[in-house]
Amino acid sequence: MSLLEIDDLHVTYSTGDGSVHAINGVSFDIDEGVNYGLAGESGSGKSTAAEAVLGLLPENGTVESGSVTFKGQDLLALSERERRDVLWEDIAYIPQSAMDALDPVMTTGAQIRQAIQTHRNVTKSKARDRVQELFDMVGLDPDRIDDYPHEFSGGMRQRVTIAMALALDPDLIIADEPTTGLDVIVQDKIIDKIIEIQDRIDSSLLLITHEVGVIAETCDELSILYGGKVMEQGSVDNVLVNPTNPYTMGLKNSFPEIDNVDEDPVSIPGSPPDLSEPPTGCAFRDRCPFADEECYESHPDLVDLPNRNHRSACHYVDNAAQMRRDAGDPRTWGIETDTASDGDHERGEVILETDGLEKWYTQSQSLLDRIRGDEPNHVRAVDGVSLSVRKSEVLGIAGESGCGKSTLGETVALLEEPTGGSITFDDTDIEEYQDGNMKAFREKAQIIFQDPFDSLNPRQTVRRLVGEPLAIHDRDRDTRARRVRETLERVGLTPAEKFLDQYPHELSGGQRQRVAIARALVLEPDFLVCDEPASMLDVSLKVNLLNLLRRLADEEDIGIIYISHDLASLTQVSDRLAIMYLGRIIEQGDTEAIVESPKHPYTESLLRAAPEKDPSVSRDRVLLEGEPPNPVDLPSGCAFAPRCPKAQDECYREEPGLDAAGGPNQSAACYFPVGEDPVADDGPATDDAGTGSTPQESD
Template sequence: MSLLDVEDLVVRYETRDGPLHSVNGVSFSIDDGVNYALSGESASGKSTTAKAILGLLPDHAEIESGEIEFEGRDLRSLAPSERQDLLWEEIAFIPQTAIDALDPVMTVGAQIRQAIQTHREVSDRNARRRARELFETVGLDPERVDDYPHRFSGGMRQRVVIAMALALDPKLIIADEPTTGLDVIVQDKIIDNILQIQEETDSSLLLITHDLSVIAETCDEMSVLYGGSVMEQGSIDNLLLNPSNPYTMGLKNAYPALDDGGDNLVSVPGKPPNLDSKPTGCVFEPRCPFADETCATTDPALEDLPYRNQRVACHNADRATRMRREAEDASTWGGGAAGSRPDDGEVLLEVEDLRKWYERSESLLGRLPIGGVSPSVTGLSNSLRRWYEQRGEIISEVLGDGESHVRALDGVSLSVARGEILGVVGESGCGKSTLGQTLALLEEPTGGGFRFDGRSHEYYQDGNLRSFRQRLQIIFQNPYESLNPRLTVEQLVKEPLTIHGYRLDERHEAVRETLERVGMAPAERFLEKYPNELSGGQRQRVAIARALVIDPDFLVCDEPASMLDVSLQAEVLNLLRSLANTEGIGVLYISHDLASLTQIADRLSIMYLGRFVEEGRTERIVTDPKHPYTEALLSAVPETDPRGSRERVALDGKPADPAGLPTGCRFAPRCQKSTDRCRAEEPELDAWAGSDHSAACFHPAEDPVTGEPARVGGSADD
């Protein structure tokens, strides 16, 4: 008997525009000790399937038919009290956004204890002991169980939620996109964490994600969903190495890998189907390059492939070998060449020793005297300090501790030429976004500066900001926050034209042309829509169109594709590469995703705690990293090949507080190769002899030109 059986599940949402058939006959089984994945683009039915299993569907959703059994028990027939006993005790849930799952006014330890004591008669002392054990299990400091959620980083909060899910030793853990949006170091720790837990507890996992590399490294079997239907399912090895459905092939080839060589990524054309009615033919037929007349009229059944643990719903599965070969070519999917990368052009942006420091500021509560004693007094008593800490105040930000500034940027230099893409990569909190916002003059530089097209940033600040904004645009990570929800697409894209005084008769045509230029064609279909009526990928395209409509010379892109499905991410990356190649736009692309950057960036700059620690041509850094931090970032990138066995370079701890940086190399406290010199002296970013590859590190290594031992970051006399 399987642990979980889902048979012919059908889920419908009632909307103001009529019924939405979200899940249409999904079936799969999970055995004891098996990690299972549901994958596919947004709106494929992954999360709805999980919510149906958990009994968490919203009121306007209804399970029309199908069976859901857990160890032979019919989950659909459970009373609310019976379901409450089952959840957490035997089935636990890890949501995508950890901050939404944690109560901000309760300590994380109290929330874990609450989950335990709701289901079991356990003393406070034993519940507290269990919470500390769980913190150790997920790699968190047990001394922090009494901290509040806001005192943890995003990755640490995600591990807190994992700890809560493990509190009662459940037999099945359902995890919905547990690593989306996290940097590669944190993601790698969580993946490793999940694998260790699986080995220790022998529990099963249902992982919902569009990240094929995470699936390859954590799961045994998977189902690929599209339009609410299973397109293909079976063992991970078979599906990721020898996919037999064109949709699976498209997703696999759209996923960036470090060794792809920068070729155009496959981007599945079109958009997910409108599910207001059940499809009569193959639901993927409108987007499939191999479809024929049968596909348009007959829905393919999910059938077993001979001699393999694999089932596929495709009329042309017998031609899978030839389709796999053709599917690797972007032109098969209608993608054109991005054009040849231009030769070195004139430098458009030149940054020299740029610094951005923030003064520490007291919180509002921190300025209020308690019992006649202000918490900003340096000599605050330990008891009063603990009183504030227990209530979630971040004392390190309230009290002076010898350091009055947060050094977000601490001496950054770079240059970007016309037609060039420079990738800036690093962990969360390293200063990447501050760099982008400072270069866009949304933040005032503290020191140093930059020149844009030959003029200093002070020139643009001195009454010339409008011309600067017209020529340099920034694209933010989250289009929800950068697009006004009360404006239509046409109004959003037209607004920059209005601000910069374009003629009225030019604006409509410019909006239409720009929308189609970013893949929203025909533009008339989108002009009157509001942001909430668009998919995530479409919203991001509107944000890009808004930046491009005034024909800028330079784009600052701050994680513009990190939250997108793999196919939509490929579209954005291909678009930016094409714009750089064909129109000579300079691009600064900020990301924590090294695999994506290798597809479009000409050069990479690796950032750690406000400074660059390595720079060079993309292919050189990927194949021959010189700094231990770069090695760790590269080793943390998961592989899409399930046969792979990459060697992890574990990083101890987390980046230091930018307001209290260590002496010497700022990476030394986490570096396994650090020496006394590293901890006492900060290395400079020096180039290797005869190359444009530079690193800030004292470690001896082999010079790539001479083959002799050499040092980087030191003087010639070292």
């Protein structure tokens, strides 16, 4: 008997204008000790399925029909009280966003203790002991159980929720996007931890994620959901290696991978289905290149493929091999490929150059210190960065959260005042613009922010949102109307008329981000800063966006700085990469050179941290110890040395310059670059270790 059996589950949400059929007949079984993955784009119903199992559906959500059986017990038939006994005792839950999932006014230890004491009759001190044990298990300091959530970083908070999930040795752990919002290195560590622990306590895991790669690495079986239907399910090895459903193929192909710099990921065009009616035909038919009349008439049933653990819901399972071949070709999906994007295009003149750029934030001081004239502490968010961007070039900036990459973007776009160094934009020093000429600068340099949900004024229509920059820069009414329309079509919002009078909340995430891009492009800038523009988007939308940016650089000669922690998408879009660590660039060079042979150990671990979508490929993890040090109180010498597996005495004495290693197309700030044996003797080390750090030299 399976641990959890879900049979023909239907869930609807009632909304102001009718109901949304989020799940339309989903069935799957999880056996004991099995890691099960649920994958799909947003809106595919994967989180709803988990919430239905846990009984956590929001008030407007109802289970219409179907059954959820856990250890032979029908979960849907339980009373509130009976369900509460099952929750956490048998089924634990790791929530989506660790940042908000912990009660901010309760110590982390108390929250875990609460979970224990709700279900077990134990004394407070016994429960505390257990919490300390759990903290130790997930790699947190057991002495910190009396700290509040805000005293932990995002990754550590996720560890707290994992510790909480483990508290009562549940039989099933449901993890809903446990790593979304964390950067690659932390994500890798968390996944590693979940698997390690879950192996040890031998529970089952239901992992919900939109990252096929994470499932490929952690799960034994999976279901791919689309439009509230199971498209394909079975063992991970079968489904992901030899997908038989066009949706799975599309999802897999759109997942960018670091190693294939030349191979563009192929996105699935279109947007998720409208679920205001239960789907009549195949849910995927509108976006499927292989669809014909039959697909419009009925949704295909899941068909067992012979001789293996693999089921697919497609009318044309028999043609799977042929479809697999075709699906790798973007033209199958109706996407124009431009041969220009092979990376060999001309790069224009330098549009932006920074030299030793610094942005230090002063920490507030006590009155006494101020009177004594003590030097205030600085947070060195950007600390001596020298880089240059050419027209029609995409420079990727990568790094963990907190490395200063966003501050760098904002400083370069002059949204933050630089505290040192210089910026030259379009052959003119930035100070000339700041001297009453900012409007001219803003016209040429634009920025796109991370979150399209916050960066658009919810009370303005698309027409006004996109037209506003034109109004600010005194374009007349006719030009404005024309340019708004043109720009919307340029970013793929066609026909423009359809979108002009819509408000942001009426648009999907991908469309919103396109509006944000249109707003940045409407003035036809020469230079664009993109700060994680794709981090909130689904894979296929992400690929669309990357391709759009690439095209803008290639065809319209825009210089782009693309900031992200997601190296896989960075390598897809960038010509050159700069890796940042604690406010400095520690490696920079051509994308291919860096991906193929990273010199800096930090770059190497970043590259290794990205999950692999092919389950047959195994990957060596390079798990970094610890967290980045406090940017106020930096160690002398190389800032990465305390976490570096190769660090020698020399690294602690003096900071390597960016010219310490590398070749013609690549340079890295490391004495002992990857792939070369450490030679302790002939470094340029001096015996007296300076207290300050040597500023970096420009490349």
